[in-house]
Amino acid sequence: DTAVSQTPKYLVTQMGNDKSIKCEQNLGHDTMYWYKQDSKKFLKIMFSYNNKELIINETVPNRFSPKSPDKAHLNLHINSLELGDSAVYFCASSQVAAEQYFGPGTRLTVT
Amino acid sequence: AQSVTQLDSQVPVFEEAPVELRCNYSSSVSVYLFWYVQYPNQGLQLLLKYLSGSTLVKSINGFEAEFNKSQTSFHLRKPSVHISDTAEYFCAVSGGLSNFGNEKLTFGTGTRLTIIP
Numbered sequence: 001d002t003a004v005s006q007t008p009k010y011l012v013t014q015m016g017n018d019k020s021i022k023c024e025q026n027l028g029h030d031t032m033y034w035y036k037q038d039s040k041k042f043l044k045i046m047f048s049y050n051n052k053e054l055i056i057n058e059t060v061p062n063r064f065s066p067k068s069p070d071k072a073h074l075n076l077h078i079n080s081l082e083l084g085d086s087a088v089y090f091c092a093s094s095q096v097a098a099e100q101y102f103g104p105g106t107r108l109t110v111t
Numbered sequence: 112a113q114s115v116t117q118l119d120s121q122v123p124v125f126e127e128a129p130v131e132l133r134c135n136y137s138s139s140v141s142v143y144l145f146w147y148v149q150y151p152n153q154g155l156q157l158l159l160k161y162l163s164g165s166t167l168v169k170s171i172n173g174f175e176a177e178f179n180k181s182q183t184s185f186h187l188r189k190p191s192v193h194i195s196d197t198a199e200y201f202c203a204v205s206g207g208l209s210n211f212g213n214e215k216l217t218f219g220t221g222t223r224l225t226i227i228p
Binding site (some may be wrong): 043094101 | 143145149152153154155156157180199201205214215216217218220221
């Protein structure tokens with residue numbers, strides 16, 4: 001049973017397209033996150049939701065829009081994709097102020 | 112604001128030799144500290160954590176880390192490494208219960224551990 005799952009695992013698309021990445025957790029956690037890992041392996045928080053409510057929104061372009069239909073799901077929609085959006089995107093979940101469990105990542109390549 | 116510094120971007124070590132991966136942090140509030148491991152082409156796995164209590168924490172595969180508040184460090188050690196330990200290791204800090212609503216993990220830049228046969 002996968003604790004935190006993401007789909008798709010790989011995503012190749014062209015500049016200007018709109019794409020979505022889905023995340024689901026079956027751990028019963030209240031908080032979910034999106035992180036971006038760049039080509040140098042640097043990881044940075046993008047968004048955090050607690051029980052469907054946005055609580056962290058780092059300085060991310062508004063082309064990125066997270067949506068949490070329920071506390072087990074956190075999706076990431078990206079409009080007008082740019083070359084610089086190419087990265088690995090990780091979803092994670094946690095209980096309040098505790099360790100975070102990460103999904104396997106989605107490798108996004110924009111050409 | 113929190114920050115994490117991992118001074119060594121790459122650490123090559125011979126198999127069965129000891130290793131230490133250094134991590135220093137800065138924070139104005141009490142923190143929780145973590146080490147995550149990322150094997151090639153995989154996601155992040157929690158290796159060990161310090162939340163409270165004993166400052167020496169251990170993982171099931173022989174790694175340990177010690178929280179040193181005075182030196183603001185959380186170095187990772189293993190007395191004898193194996194080929195399978197080859198991976199990227201990330202130190203991370205979060206704000207803990209005193210910082211509710213801002214539990215984001217702030218990561219260091221990672222240390223690539225390469226085990227030489």
